[in-house]
C-alpha cells in the first residue's frame with residue numbers, strides 16, 4: 563500500500579504532481595511519501611498489538627534526518643549499525659533508551675559513544691566483542707546492557723547477499739554455543755544481560771522462515787531462563803519483504819508466524835523493520851536521455867544510474883518503472899533501462915516490457931525508498947540526487963542535490979613535478 567498514483571494520466575505523490583516537483587528540484591531525485599511512511603509504521607506496529615513491544619526502525623534502510631525525526635515523533639526506536647547512525651538518531655531527536663546497536667564489527671569508539679549516549683542495548687555477535695564491551699564499560703565505570711545475537715541456522719530462501727541466518731554467515735553466535743556465551747557474560751559484572759536477538763535476512767516474503775526462527779528462539783529462551791538468566795527483551799530483527807513485483811506480504815501473517823511459538827514468554831519484543839516500512843515509500847525520478855536501438859536490443863538510457871540506486875546491480879533486484887506522464891499512444895516495447903555509468907552492471911531493468919518513452923520523458927523507478935539513497939555513491943564523479951519528502955500537498959527538500967564542491971570536498975590539489983623529484 564502506498565500513495566503514488568495517477569490522476570488524469572499524471573503520476574502524483576500524495577497530492578503533489580511529480581512533473582511539477584521535477585520541474586522545481588530537477589532530476590534525478592529521490593521522492594518519499596510521508597503518508598506512506600506513517601501508514602507502514604502504524605500497520606507494522608499494530609501487527610504487534612496486544613504484546614509488549616518496541617519497533618526499532620532499521621536506520622540503514624533510509625537514514626535521512628527528517629525521516630528519522632518523523633519516526634521518532636511516532637514513538638519509534640531505532641536499530642543502528644554504526645556511530646554515524648547513532649549520531650543521526652540523536653540529531654533527529656531520538657530517545658537513546660530506544661536505540662539498539664547491531665553489527666558484527668563495532669569499534670571501540672562506537673561502543674564508547676553508544677554507552678555514553680545511554681542506548682537500550684548492544685546486540686553482541688561474538689565472544690571478543692563481549693569482552694571488548696565489558697572492558698570499555700569498566701573504563702567508563704558503567705554497566706553495558708547486552709543482548710546476544712543468535713544465528714538460528716536457517717535458510718530464508720532469499721538472495722544470498724541478504725540472507726544472514728545461515729550457520730555459514732558471519733552474523734550472530736551459533737545456537738550450540740549460546741549457553742556458554744550467557745555463562746561467560748554472567749561472569750562479567752560490567753555487563754547487564756538483558757536480551758536475546760536474531761535477524762535472519764531481508765526481503766523475506768513467506769511466513770515459514772519467521773515461524774522457524776520463532777520456534778528456535780522459543781527453545782533458546784527457555785534454555786537460557788533455565789540457566790537462571792533473567793531476560794527482558796527478545797529482538798526479532800527485521801527482514802519482512804515488500805512487494806516489488808507480484809510478491810504479497812501480509813504483516814498479520816508475519817506477526818502470527820514469529821509470535822506464535824513465543825506466546826507465554828513474558829518478554830518485551832523488539833522488531834527492527836527497515837525495508838517493509840520504507841521500501842515502497844520512495845521513488846527515484848529520472849529523465850530519458852536517449853532511446854537506442856542496436857541489432858539485437860533496445861536501450862532506454864536515463865539520467866539516473868547505478869551510483870544513485872545500486873540494488874539492480876548488487877542483487878539483480880526488480881524495480882517497477884512507471885512513466886510520470888502516461889502516453890496514451892505509447893506502444894509496449896521490450897527494452898533494457900540503463901544509466902550512463904561505464905559498467906554493464908549499470909541497469910535498472912533488463913528485457914522489460916514497458917510503454918516506449920521518448921527522450922525527455924520522466925520515469926519513476928518505484929520501490930526505491932529503502933536501500934536506495936543510503937547506498938548511493940559518487941562513482942563516475944556524479945553528484946548525488948536530492949531527497950524530497952512529500953506530505954499531503956507540501957513538499958520539503960530534506961537533502962540538497964550535491965554540487966561539484968561537495969564532490970571534491972576534502973581533496974587536496976598537490977603539485978608534483980612531471981619528471982619526479
Ligand SMILES: *Cc1c(COP(=O)(O)O)cnc(C)c1O
Nearest residue numbers: 620664764800801834835836837
Ligand atoms: C538490515 C537489518 C535490519 C533491517 O532489515 P530489513 O530487511 O530492511 O527489514 C534489521 N536488523 C538488522 C540487525 C539488520 O542488519
